Amino acid sequence: MTLLVTGAMGHVGYEIVRSLARERPIIAQYNRTFRAADAEALGAHVTWATCDLTDLGSVERLCRDNGVDSCIHLAAMANEMYCRPDPVAAFQTNVGAVVNLLDVARRQEWRRMIYGSTGSVFKDVDPSLPITEDQPPDADGLYGTTKACGEMMVRAFRAQFGVDAATVRISWIYGPPVVNYTFARGPIPPILIDAIRGVPRDDASGGDFSAGFTYIDDVVAGLIAAVDAPQLNRSTYHLAPPRNYTTFEIADAVRTAVPKAVIAIGPGAMPWNTFTPIRGPMDGRHFIADTGFRTRFDLEQGIGAYATWLLAEPGRLDGAGL
Template sequence: MSTLQQKPTLVTGAAGLVGRALAEKLVAQGRPVIAMDRQAQARAQGIEIQACDLGDIHRLHALARDGIDAVVHCGAYSGPMVARDSPYSMVQVNIVGTANMLELARVHGARRFVYCSSTSVYGTVSGDGPIEEGLLLRPGSLYGASKVASEYLVTAYAQQYGVSGVSVRLSWVYGPRRTTDCVIRTMIEDALAGRPTRMDFGLNFPRQFIHVDDAVRGLIAALDAGQLPQHAYNVTGDSWHTLGEIGRFVSDAHPGADIKLQLGNDPVDELQAKFSIDAARLDLGYSPTVSLREGIASYSKWLAGQCGATP
């Protein structure tokens, strides 16, 4: 993608973990960006986040009135553990919000629409894997169902209206500035504070993480791809570790860490076999660059800097 493009990329959820990192990366590449979120923010990196709710249709179109090159839609409730007691709000934000952004992309002639989806669309999937994108989707949560519905909207807008859209199915994202629940952050923060970490599940429960930098890399790859042979792509860190193993990785970075987990599945997450990222490698040129061990070590240093501790 040429850095000389004149029209900006509209990034939703720009105050969140992935949206913020994405907006910063695009600006660093010399690309114009319109960053929006529910709350306005002024940022030291030179990015001004415009206040706009996904349901405010008039405000959305006002932001895009001078034209946009593309939309990367990261704005949503960001996990099955969020808004569990607010199903109506989940539908309005995650599904209707996506429909509003797709209509904006259609009306303003966006070149590409990239939807930030989730591996939660698969629900529980047993076996050894690898799980490919063509597997029947059986979400086990309203969050996962909202992602499935939004993916179908992206595909329908592509087929019926010619909006070049693609869904990027991210696995669990971790890294600097994550604010929602994250077991890696909890383990690291406990270690830094000299607290024990105790969990009554997870010792044998696998979870597939992706560092925020790799998540951004995958979204940009989808944004810039010339052709899109598939409507959706798995984008993960290409690892498959139990929470017990992840605890040992944290202990490697913090030798004094006291982390003990019990057997059992995570009560708010699905048991899933390993995901294949072969299609993303082939079609998008995506490949993760941050191993889980490296990501945990660098995340530890960042968290230590935030609290003034010694990693």
């Protein structure tokens, strides 16, 4: 089985390629960003290939020439902060590329395609209630809407052409090798990185923001479980921890991992809800049933592992920040 991983220079894509580099043939797709040292670190088992996924002919040639028969599709304009200024590019990247891959999967008879989506397809939901895998999206932002459109195309190709494809919605990813941060990444990286640097935080608000923060190792293992599952019975799944965590709880976990941390946070949700409203936890019971995988890292374990990685080489934090 030759697996195509799109967005292979991104956070999740690179970690998937690294995890599987010695287990199976991998085609690691990238477009604009390429880090030669990171590519070389994974050895000759990985074939790195640049490809514009919005061009159907390029996608078809890449997959045909390399014998691709499965895919984990992660390439995207990654959040509202990037999509809102350029809605046309957002649609071409987040929807057009999905359709191109699905059509190649249909014509080349792939074994499986996994489309990585997001909880941002939900907007007006009761934050006190779990979001089921059956709940219809209701996004109105550019990022969430384009990702929901990609989900619709996955369902359509599955229903109309029998393509073995499924969407996996992932909630708020954090962990190595991220050493810089924006608001779109949420509160964990900035609070933890400031703690390790010895920078006190005195945030006027933000403590009541809550989300299903998913550690990178769980994301990688879950997506691999999805692409390898003997059978996927549904078009849409959730990969997320069983509960949400507040920023107050994040601060507590950081204090445990970095005892010298000085963190003060006030109530309220700002600024972490600037681009994303608070949602209930994403219920992934069907994902667990069909893949056999459930998340393994609770918040304290994930932040502890992240801190250990950051502390191992303090030089990693040179230049980190907003």
